[in-house]
Amino acid sequence: xxxxxxxxxxxxxxxxxxxxxxxxxxxxxxxxxxxxxxxxxxxxxxxxxxxxxxxxxxxxxxxxxxxxxxxxxxxxxxxxxxxxxxxxxxxxxxxxxxxxxxxxxxxxxxxxxxxxxxxxxxxxxxxxxxxxxxxxxxxxxxxxxxxxxxxxxxxxxxxxxxxxxxxxxxxxxxxxxxxxxxxxxxxxxxxxxxxxxxxxxxxxxxxxxxxxxxxxxxxxxxxxxxxxxxxxxxxxxxxxxxxxxxxxxxxxxxxxxxxxxxxxxxxxxxxxxxxxxxxxxxxxxxxxx
Amino acid sequence: xxxxxxxxxxxxxxxxxxxxxxxxxxxxxxxxxxxxxxxxxxxxxxxxxxxxxxxxxxxxxxxxxxxxxxxxxxxxxxxxxxxxxxxxxxxxxxxxxxxxxxxxxxxxxxxxxxxxxxxxxxxxxxxxxxxxxxxxxxxxxxxxxxxxxxxxxxxxxxxxxxxxxxxxxxxxxxxxxxxxxxxxxxxxxxxxxxxxxxxxxxxxxxxxxxxxxxxxxxxxxxxxxxxxxxxxxxxxxxxxxxxxxxxxxxxxxxxxxxxxxxxxxxxxxxxxxxxxxxxxxxxxxxxxx
Numbered sequence: 001x002x003x004x005x006x007x008x009x010x011x012x013x014x015x016x017x018x019x020x021x022x023x024x025x026x027x028x029x030x031x032x033x034x035x036x037x038x039x040x041x042x043x044x045x046x047x048x049x050x051x052x053x054x055x056x057x058x059x060x061x062x063x064x065x066x067x068x069x070x071x072x073x074x075x076x077x078x079x080x081x082x083x084x085x086x087x088x089x090x091x092x093x094x095x096x097x098x099x100x101x102x103x104x105x106x107x108x109x110x111x112x113x114x115x116x117x118x119x120x121x122x123x124x125x126x127x128x129x130x131x132x133x134x135x136x137x138x139x140x141x142x143x144x145x146x147x148x149x150x151x152x153x154x155x156x157x158x159x160x161x162x163x164x165x166x167x168x169x170x171x172x173x174x175x176x177x178x179x180x181x182x183x184x185x186x187x188x189x190x191x192x193x194x195x196x197x198x199x200x201x202x203x204x205x206x207x208x209x210x211x212x213x214x215x216x217x218x219x220x221x222x223x224x225x226x227x228x229x230x231x232x233x234x235x236x237x238x239x240x241x242x243x244x245x246x247x248x249x250x251x252x253x254x255x256x257x258x259x260x261x262x263x264x265x266x267x268x269x270x271x272x273x274x275x276x277x278x279x280x281x282x283x284x285x286x287x288x289x
Numbered sequence: 290x291x292x293x294x295x296x297x298x299x300x301x302x303x304x305x306x307x308x309x310x311x312x313x314x315x316x317x318x319x320x321x322x323x324x325x326x327x328x329x330x331x332x333x334x335x336x337x338x339x340x341x342x343x344x345x346x347x348x349x350x351x352x353x354x355x356x357x358x359x360x361x362x363x364x365x366x367x368x369x370x371x372x373x374x375x376x377x378x379x380x381x382x383x384x385x386x387x388x389x390x391x392x393x394x395x396x397x398x399x400x401x402x403x404x405x406x407x408x409x410x411x412x413x414x415x416x417x418x419x420x421x422x423x424x425x426x427x428x429x430x431x432x433x434x435x436x437x438x439x440x441x442x443x444x445x446x447x448x449x450x451x452x453x454x455x456x457x458x459x460x461x462x463x464x465x466x467x468x469x470x471x472x473x474x475x476x477x478x479x480x481x482x483x484x485x486x487x488x489x490x491x492x493x494x495x496x497x498x499x500x501x502x503x504x505x506x507x508x509x510x511x512x513x514x515x516x517x518x519x520x521x522x523x524x525x526x527x528x529x530x531x532x533x534x535x536x537x538x539x540x541x542x543x544x545x546x547x548x549x550x551x552x553x554x555x556x557x558x559x560x561x562x563x564x565x566x567x568x569x570x571x572x573x574x575x576x577x578x
Contacts, residue, residue, distance in 0.1 A: 062493040089385045096378045097386045098393075098424070135387070186577040197568050203560040204351040211570055217577050271492040279486050281500055288475040288506050 009034060011255040015239040017181075017232035022240075024225040029185045030244040035255065039247040049254045050094035056261035057095045057131060059268055064129020066269020069174030072260060073125065073132040074253075077139050078182030079220060080210050081192035082243050083250075084135050087182065090250040091257060092133050101126040104135040117141040117159065118166055128174060131257075138163055139179075139231075143223045147216050160230040167236035177236035178260050180253050181228055182243040186217050298323060300544040304528040306470075306521035311529075313514040318474045319533040324544065328536040338543045339383035345550035346420060348557055350388045353418020355558020358463030361549060362414065362421040363542075366428050367471030368509060369499050370481035371532050372539075373424050376471065379539040380546060381422050390415040393424040406430040406448065407455055417463060420546075427452055428468075428520075432512045436505050449519040456525035466525035467549050469542055470517055471532040475506050 014034045036042040063070060074092075076084040092100055103124035112120045118138055126132030142163070146156045167177055184192075193210065196202040213220075232238035239256060243249040303323045325331040352359060363381075365373040381389055392413035401409045407427055415421030431452070435445045456466055473481075482503070485495040502509075521527035528545055532538040 062490075065493050085387060088387045092386045093382075097381045097389050098374060098377045098391055100386050100391075102387055102389075104387075190571065190575060190577065193571055194568065197564045197571070201351075201557055203564060204354050204558050206560070206562075206564075206567065208562045208567060208570075211567070211575075215576055268490055269493050271495070273495075273497045275486045275492060275495075278495065278497060278500070279483065281497075282479065282482055282486070286479060286500075287504055288479065 010259060011252060012259050015241055017228045017238040017240055019229045019232050022229045024221055027183055027240045029183045029242050031242045032248050036251055042247040042251040049258050053094050053258050056266060057099050060266040061099045061129040062268045063266045069128045070264060071126045071128050071130050071175055073175050073177045074257060075134045075137045075179040079184060079189060080213060081189050082182035082184045083246055086246060087250060087253050088133055088135060091254045099130055101130045101132045105137055139227055142227050146223045147219045163231050164233055171235040176260055176264060178256055179236060179238045180241050181224060181238060182249055183240050184243045188244045299548060300541060301548050304530055306517045306527040306529055308518045308521050311518045313510055316472055316529045318472045318531050320531045321537050325540055331536040331540040338547050342383050342547050345555060346384045346388050349555035350418040351557045352555045358417045359553060360415045360417050360419050360464050362464050362466045363546060364423045364426045364468040366426060368473060368478060369502060370478050371471035371473045372535055373471060375535060376539060376542050377422055377424060380543045388419055390419045390421045394426055428516055431516050435512045436508045452520050453522055460524040465549055465553060467545055468525060468527045469530050470513060470527060471538055472529050473532045477533045
């Protein structure tokens with residue numbers, strides 16, 4: 001690992017949710033506690049992050065072809081307009097799309113509702129070598145399910161344990177999970193909703209029901225407080241990412257992903273053949289030479 | 290449509306396979322008949338292509354959320370080292386990964402073989418609004434199946450019609466299919482296989498069985514000749530893309546994709562709500578204002 005200067009803590013340390021003293025109300029959605037302090041500074045760093053990420057992703061993918069079970073899962077949650085889609089575009093867009101598995105979890109279908117809540121999630125867990133991205137996730141089942149009373153409270157309370165057990169199981173199977181809560185203020189959400197309504201090219205992103213969800217903003221914050229505090233585990237930590245500034249949000253998630261891949265240090269597999277023998281085969285007896 | 294100068298034909302016209310007079314043996318894998326004549330020229334054009342593609346893709350995706358059934362399917366075929374993976378990285382990598390659906394078809398599993406050959410393909414057809422990319426495809430079932438005598442000749446011959454019927458059906462469902470054969474010379478393949486064996490970071494891409502396939506290079510060319518000539522239809526044309534130069538291959542496929550999306554001219558859907566009403570709701574009665 002590279003030595004860190006005394007001032008610069010790791011991004012992971014700066015934003016990881018520590019269950020014992022986590023208070024979402026004290027997280028400023030506009031804060032920029034570490035890293036770039038301007039859009040320009042962030043823009044300068046992103047290609048560097050991209051280049052390193054790209055190389056690590058290829059090694060992870062290569063490792064997977066050699067039999068390794070390791071993979072990464074990035075979970076994105078947040079209120080409407082918090083930037084789940086924008087993060088995918090700008091962060092997942094930094095790497096080779098062939099090594100990505102992006103899954104979007106919308107309101108469960110009737111078929112999905114006939115299964116237990118983790119059923120549809122399990123089907124989308126990335127395969128070895130891949131970086132999976134969840135746009136919303138099983139956390140909806142302790143967020144909207146709670147706020148809208150879709151299930152009794154005994155049920156959603158039980159789900160915290162089920163989720164932790166599931167994510168521990170994923171870790172045992174080689175999945176490194178990082179979960180990002182894209183934290184925005186209600187004021188910034190209003191601005192972004194106005195922008196969606198005023199720009200004809202953004203209107204497709206708006207749904208009148210968004211205002212009903214917005215009216216429950218503070219109830220959602222409570223639901224997030226509990227979900228993050230109860231389910232930020234060593235096996236699958238939560239990060240509360242200040243997301244009022246898009247450039248900062250993208251930078252933080254990109255850096256978190258980079259730190260995660262660096263820690264994994266994926267390695268190219270040893271070939272199962274002798275390269276010298278194959279080179280000789282190719283050079284000496286190639287009928288197409 | 291922009292007017293074209295007399296000299297510059299469309300990329301589609303330049304590379305489309307015309308069944309009546311197609312002769313693969315006459316297609317030079319190193320040719321650069323239209324477009325950039327150097328890596329630098331291509332590199333200059335790619336970001337422009339990317340920017341336009343990105344905007345068109347977002348409109349296609351938006352259109353899909355409004356109920357349109359339209360989508361695009363890019364099929365990539367070619368011998369080992371022809372650059373299917375590289376094309377995905379450099380062309381699909383130009384757009385938002387959230388709107389992509391990339392499928393890789395390897396040797397069919399035992400479960401897949403219990404179904405008819407199009408079964409696994411149908412499951413990966415992109416949903417409305419998406420750009421799908423097939424890394425290999427149902428064409429393997431008239432290529433390797435033929436060369437290796439995996440099925441009787443009556444069977445693979447029948448498949449041309451089945452494939453054409455399938456692709457016509459896709460077109461009726463709103464899928465615009467473009468199929469690119471990445472055409473390389475045996476000499477260039479040898480160079481690239483040597484590079485894979487000599488570079489420790491590329492060895493994972495090599496498999497000793499690649500040399501057995503290479504030994505059948507000319508039989509594969511015959512199989513491609515027939516597949517391209519028999520299955521290049523107005524509903525789903527084939528393009529023979531000179532691929533000895535990576536930069537040219539990437540540029541051609543990117544331009545073909547761009548022309549395809551331009552022809553579709555996807556449009557943002559009309560909102561199903563009244564933006565003025567919603568703005569008023571948001572501004573006047575927002576409890577979180």
